[in-house]
Amino acid sequence: MPLNxxxxxxxxxxxxxxxxYAPGYKTTVARSPSQAYVSLQTPSxxxxxxxxxxxxxxxxxxxxxxxxxRADNEAQAGLPIGERVIVFGRxxxxxxxxxxxxxxxxxxxxxxxxxxxxxDGYLAPLDPNFxxxxxxxxxxxxxxxxxxxxxxxxxxxxxxxxxxxxxxxVSVMGPSISTRLITQMYFEGDPxxxxxxxxxxxxxxxxxxxxxxxxxxxxxxxxxxxxxRFDLVVRGELQTYFENQG
Amino acid sequence: MQQPNSQPSAALxxxxxxxxxxxxYVHIGLALDIAGLPPREEEIxxxxxxxxxxxxAIELVGRVIDGNGDLVRDALLEAWQADAHGNYxxxxxxxxxxxxxxRTATTAESDGEWCFHTIKPGQxxxxxxxxxxxxxxxxxxxxxxxxxxxxxxxFEDEAEANAACPVLNAVESPAxxxxxxxxxxxxxxxxxxxxxxxxxxEGETVFFDF
Numbered sequence: 001m002p003l004n005x006x007x008x009x010x011x012x013x014x015x016x017x018x019x020x021y022a023p024g025y026k027t028t029v030a031r032s033p034s035q036a037y038v039s040l041q042t043p044s045x046x047x048x049x050x051x052x053x054x055x056x057x058x059x060x061x062x063x064x065x066x067x068x069x070r071a072d073n074e075a076q077a078g079l080p081i082g083e084r085v086i087v088f089g090r091x092x093x094x095x096x097x098x099x100x101x102x103x104x105x106x107x108x109x110x111x112x113x114x115x116x117x118x119x120d121g122y123l124a125p126l127d128p129n130f131x132x133x134x135x136x137x138x139x140x141x142x143x144x145x146x147x148x149x150x151x152x153x154x155x156x157x158x159x160x161x162x163x164x165x166x167x168x169x170v171s172v173m174g175p176s177i178s179t180r181l182i183t184q185m186y187f188e189g190d191p192x193x194x195x196x197x198x199x200x201x202x203x204x205x206x207x208x209x210x211x212x213x214x215x216x217x218x219x220x221x222x223x224x225x226x227x228x229r230f231d232l233v234v235r236g237e238l239q240t241y242f243e244n245q246g
Numbered sequence: 247m248q249q250p251n252s253q254p255s256a257a258l259x260x261x262x263x264x265x266x267x268x269x270x271y272v273h274i275g276l277a278l279d280i281a282g283l284p285p286r287e288e289e290i291x292x293x294x295x296x297x298x299x300x301x302x303a304i305e306l307v308g309r310v311i312d313g314n315g316d317l318v319r320d321a322l323l324e325a326w327q328a329d330a331h332g333n334y335x336x337x338x339x340x341x342x343x344x345x346x347x348x349r350t351a352t353t354a355e356s357d358g359e360w361c362f363h364t365i366k367p368g369q370x371x372x373x374x375x376x377x378x379x380x381x382x383x384x385x386x387x388x389x390x391x392x393x394x395x396x397x398x399x400x401f402e403d404e405a406e407a408n409a410a411c412p413v414l415n416a417v418e419s420p421a422x423x424x425x426x427x428x429x430x431x432x433x434x435x436x437x438x439x440x441x442x443x444x445x446x447x448e449g450e451t452v453f454f455d456f
Contacts, residue, residue, distance in 0.1 A: 031446065
């Protein structure tokens with residue numbers, strides 16, 4: 001990234017993203033600032049630049065969750081249990097311009113809805129062959145791709161009987177720390193989506209559509225796996241044409 | 247094809263993918279060691295500077311505290327800072343002496359505290375030539391945080407630069423500016439700056455939109 005502070009990003013629409021205080025998702029109540037954010041009218045290189053991960057060394061299976069975690073025990077070693085899926089898409093900015101070589105990271109529960117995390121004590125068992133983490137760089141045209149299993153839904157303590165729809169957490173850097181975004185991909189048609197208090201933190205139903213992975217039969221592989229397409233849109237980069245800014 | 251001038255310009259732009267909380271298990275994806283997962287070939291973590299890096303070696307430490315005064319133990323933080331000469335090293339390279347980007351978590355090295363091993367950044371100029379006081383941009387992600395919160399850590403012993411910093415001065419309330427100033431501590435020959443992030447209520451940290 002050249003250190004060009006002559007650029008700007010399209011302002012983040014905070015009515016489109018979920019608000020900090022969204023009481024239907026109870027944990028937000030004590031974790032949401034009550035004061036207004038201070039808007040930086042003159043962003044500097046501190047906001048406009050960001051890390052470039054082209055030189056981060058990754059393993060050959062970092063984007064393949066079917067292969068990147070194996071049971072220690074030979075007798076158990078194999079493939080993870082669950083529906084085999086490809087999750088892929090394109091990282092573009094708000095003007096449709098591809099975002100190449102950007103870091104896309106993801107994590108998820110296993111097919112039973114259990115995370116491989118010290119703090120997750122859900123009834124469903126761990127899968128000895130599934131870790132649940134992936135990462136890759138988008139290619140020259142912004143495309144990224146993971147192979148995994150479809151995660152299961154799971155219950156969580158919010159209302160008495162709240163369930164998370166099946167979802168994959170997706171993190172993208174984009175060209176700047178201003179474009180940094182973490183979201184969740186849901187699976188098209190999941191009946192738990194409209195029931196989820198975290199989905200409901202969004203006020204606009206169209207915003208929920210931006211988080212929905214779409215079944216793509218053309219990219220699925222016969223006798224092997226289904227494919228879901230999930231494009232990521234990060235803030236658009238504007239060039240400033242006038243030099244009257246201080 | 248779209249007829250030119252037939253649509254409001256905002257309608258011609260895509261909407262950003264909506265944000266969702268990073269959730270309680272963010273560590274699986276972004277802080278593997280904290281989740282109990284084995285490391286991959288290279289991980290992005292909390293050591294921004296090696297002993298070879300120019301500048302004063304320091305640690306940044308702190309807690310994240312919610313509106314009830316309770317510790318937030320499942321937060322993930324990302325740091326972005328200039329090197330000792332005031333330049334951002336954008337090309338992330340673990341072989342380099344210094345990287346501008348790092349990650350930590352509130353359970354990183356002691357219970358409920360996050361920590362970065364870094365160097366004190368130099369001053370960075372805005373495009374208008376005005377110098378900003380040395381600072382570290384921090385992003386906070388956690389369960390119950392729907393979109394990351396951005397703040398800046400400044401240094402207590404940079405009083406003169408802080409007083410002239412256009413960004414600190416953009417915070418109207420002088421009392422609230424103090425929430426951005428990390429306190430210097432020295433122990434066992436190490437220089438440490440302490441910076442607690444209060445998400446809500448009394449002493450609430452200033453968060454920025456940019």
